[in-house]
Amino acid sequence: MDLISLYPTWYEPTVGSGWVVALIATFHVLASHTSVGAALLFAYLSHKAYREDRDDLLDFVKKYGLFLMVFTYVAGSITGPGIWYSTTVASPNGIGALIHSFVWKWATEWVFFVIEVVGVYMIVYLVGKVDKRTHMKISVLFGIASFATMIIIIGILSFMMVPGKEQWFQEGGYLNGFYGTNTFIQMGMRVAFMFTMTAVVGGIVVASIKDAAFKKEMARKLGWLGIIATLVGAGLFQLYLTSVPSQALLVMENRLPDYFGPSIIAVLAGTLAYFIITMLRPQTLVQGFAGGMAVVILVAGLWPEETARESMRKPWVAGQYVYSNQVIGRDVPGMDVKSQLPIIEKVGILQAHPFTPEHLKTVTDNNKIQAGEFIAMTYCSNCHSPSQTGIRPLHRYFPEGITQARMESYVRGVLTTGNIAYMPKMPMIESEVKALSAYLMLNNSGGDAAVQVAIKEELKAADHALAMQKAQDKVALTQEAQ
Numbered sequence: 001m002d003l004i005s006l007y008p009t010w011y012e013p014t015v016g017s018g019w020v021v022a023l024i025a026t027f028h029v030l031a032s033h034t035s036v037g038a039a040l041l042f043a044y045l046s047h048k049a050y051r052e053d054r055d056d057l058l059d060f061v062k063k064y065g066l067f068l069m070v071f072t073y074v075a076g077s078i079t080g081p082g083i084w085y086s087t088t089v090a091s092p093n094g095i096g097a098l099i100h101s102f103v104w105k106w107a108t109e110w111v112f113f114v115i116e117v118v119g120v121y122m123i124v125y126l127v128g129k130v131d132k133r134t135h136m137k138i139s140v141l142f143g144i145a146s147f148a149t150m151i152i153i154i155g156i157l158s159f160m161m162v163p164g165k166e167q168w169f170q171e172g173g174y175l176n177g178f179y180g181t182n183t184f185i186q187m188g189m190r191v192a193f194m195f196t197m198t199a200v201v202g203g204i205v206v207a208s209i210k211d212a213a214f215k216k217e218m219a220r221k222l223g224w225l226g227i228i229a230t231l232v233g234a235g236l237f238q239l240y241l242t243s244v245p246s247q248a249l250l251v252m253e254n255r256l257p258d259y260f261g262p263s264i265i266a267v268l269a270g271t272l273a274y275f276i277i278t279m280l281r282p283q284t285l286v287q288g289f290a291g292g293m294a295v296v297i298l299v300a301g302l303w304p305e306e307t308a309r310e311s312m313r314k315p316w317v318a319g320q321y322v323y324s325n326q327v328i329g330r331d332v333p334g335m336d337v338k339s340q341l342p343i344i345e346k347v348g349i350l351q352a353h354p355f356t357p358e359h360l361k362t363v364t365d366n367n368k369i370q371a372g373e374f375i376a377m378t379y380c381s382n383c384h385s386p387s388q389t390g391i392r393p394l395h396r397y398f399p400e401g402i403t404q405a406r407m408e409s410y411v412r413g414v415l416t417t418g419n420i421a422y423m424p425k426m427p428m429i430e431s432e433v434k435a436l437s438a439y440l441m442l443n444n445s446g447g448d449a450a451v452q453v454a455i456k457e458e459l460k461a462a463d464h465a466l467a468m469q470k471a472q473d474k475v476a477l478t479q480e481a482q
């Protein structure tokens, strides 16, 4: 049987499935990065508290720890599984590819995470109950465990952009997939920005400090941490761009909105200015200001960064071999993975897809629009919404009044051949080219309403044809019987 491993498409009409994933992931990044950065900060502060025998520093650790428990651990633990759920339905083969290579890495990460969660409780609730030396040791363990979770996850994340080493494709091996130039640069960059977030979110805690001198000390500490981290992170971002596949740079240069560059620079400048102001005038650091700044970083800094990383990977979603539309587009001998393109080329996407409804397996006059819609859902909707809103709506790309012939020649000449760097190769047999084109035309001129009307007609016509067929069969049978 010429079937390939595709799953039903999860289609979210308003914003698109990709954005649902991105929303959850951005929250998760803020929570997880803040808590890892804070874990390292705690290790440093409780070490200092022990060396200099200071209670106020431990008190700060306790307050910030409590804030983390309520904010980042709850938000992080809710959004973490949220990423699993949403990516599993949005991108089952993409997640499959990651699990195929890294399931034990994830298990290891989880062990460290358990230590981390237990650690944060110990850090908060054992202040004053154990001596400072013991507290310092707990903090250091907590820091190490937190950092370990991050290193593991970044190895997996960077694999999504590109496997660590080229030989992974031939030889497999998780270390080949895990470690590469991209991994280490991304790690450095994330560590830097993680400290930026720790410093910003920490501002919310510093804002509540009553003692003016101590508040000033902590504002300065966090300010320096934030400034250095932000500058180092910005530098590493430039380096990071040299480590991604040239394809990704092409997509980024041509396809990111014009405001992307300037807006990132504005966020960086704003963040630096914020730290300088709070260092010079700690009294301006009130909770509203610090909280507002955390939101700004989230919305204006993290969101564009994470969505850029996401779009730079196009047309792939994982490891440069699973396309965003879930089709496996490349042989990976090292993992015993075969490209699915040859099978689709042979039998067409409708026959190859195991979840194509029976009545759409073959294109006829009475199911053309439905078949076209199904193909668009399967092939395009991960990257283009067929509706009016959402991600890169399809109707934006075709001129008003485009003819069926022109549409077909675009679909045949560009989409089935994979002639465009940022889109997958999407093989279709001739009847599918015609069906998809007919659907795209209708969607272009009349939107979903027109499509639904046409589908109703098709269903009616199909019913009618079936009734006629039955009647004829009956006649034939009676004739035979006579």
Ligand code: HEC
Residues within 6 Å of the ligand: 255, 314, 315, 316, 323, 324, 325, 375, 376, 379, 380, 381, 382, 383, 384, 392, 394, 397, 398, 415, 420, 422, 423, 424, 426
């Ligand atoms: C991997 C994601 C991805 C998939 C899948 C995909 N596209 Fe695209 N497509 C893009 C990107 C990225 C662009 C660039 C335009 C942009 O970013 O606004 C694009 C551009 C286009 C354009 C604009 C013309 C051009 O040549 O740049 C058309 C038309 C188009 N896509 C149609 C389709 C159709 C129809 C399908 C499904 C059969 C499809 N695309 C599948 C990512 C994708």
